[in-house]
Amino acid sequence: MIEISDVNKSFDGNQKIIEDLSLVIPDGKIIGFLGPNGAGKSTAINMMTGILPIDDGTITLNGIDIEKDPLKAKQNFGFVPDRSDIFLRLKGMEYLNFIADIYQVPAEERQEKITYYAKQFAIDHALGNYIQSYSHGMRQKIMITSVLLHDPDIWILDEPLTGLDPKSSYALKQMMREHADKGKTVFFSSHGLEVVEQLCDEVAIINHGRLLFYGTIEELQDEYHTDQSLENVFLELTNDA
Template structure:
């Protein structure tokens, strides 16, 4: 579960990237976080994951305050950033072992999880190759596998489908649904509105640091008294700001 209450973040003491943000994402839900470039999505995700601190407000993950107890809070989630270009000199398997060490995954457990996840993403044959030799999509997959190793209840995914081939994209979307069906939480940021419309249980649309709408796609249609796509409603909302 994710709870964001009254969160504000300014840069240079004047420019508000996020203003009085309130969001609650319960267990059992894929939550889509949408907005144009510069809307405040990245700032929100960086605060949610503890990369930067909020100026005001509280952020709790599974009831753990990330400002007061950052290490315990970070154990609650797995985070896929918007760029997979990291630890390029390591081999794929070395990176996964490193991630398992950080999250204290027992050796008898990590081996089985690595094998299962690598097989599911068609990465088994590439684990002994350097990550710098991987394509963008393969780098994305190794990062996804790494954040799943400690089996966190909360997934925070920032553009996770970028660069994935159709089979891997389908696999990840399938795993997201399996994850929430097991009573867990997925916070999913994407620019692909068609995917969000089909996949997410609820969405929030942010622009200029303010939430313009939060609810189901059907609720959005009823609010605007239209039967348009999420894309058309998104454009109407953000173009009016």
């Protein structure tokens, strides 16, 4: 479970990027995090994962405060950022072993998982190559694989489907569903509204750093008295917000 309580964030004392954001992300569900470019999605995610400090408020992951006990909190989640251009001078296998070492994944278990997920995402042939030689999609796949190695309770994914080929995208969506069905948490941002509508149990929509809506698609349609698609309601909701 992720609990975000009255969180605020501004840069250099200017206008708030995140304003009084409160969300409870339950176990056992896939939650889509939506908003236009510049709405504050990545800033919120970076605070959830301890990359950015929180100005006001608290964020806990499985009851652990990300600022008070960051190391313990980070053991509970896996994070795929929206940029996959890190550790470029490592080979794919070196990077996966590096992550497995951090999370103390036993040698036999890590090898089984690396073999399985590398085949699922069709990157098994490239694990001996440097990540800087990978395409954007392959870099995304290696990042996702590294998250899956230590089987965290919480998945926090920032645009995880961007750059993936259809087969890999399908495989990841299946994994997300299976993870939630085990009673665990999947929280991901996306601009692919059709995918969100098909996959997510609930959606959270923000704009200008403020939460506009949180609930199911059906609740969104009921609140705005429409049977339109998520895409149409989203565009109306964020157009003048």
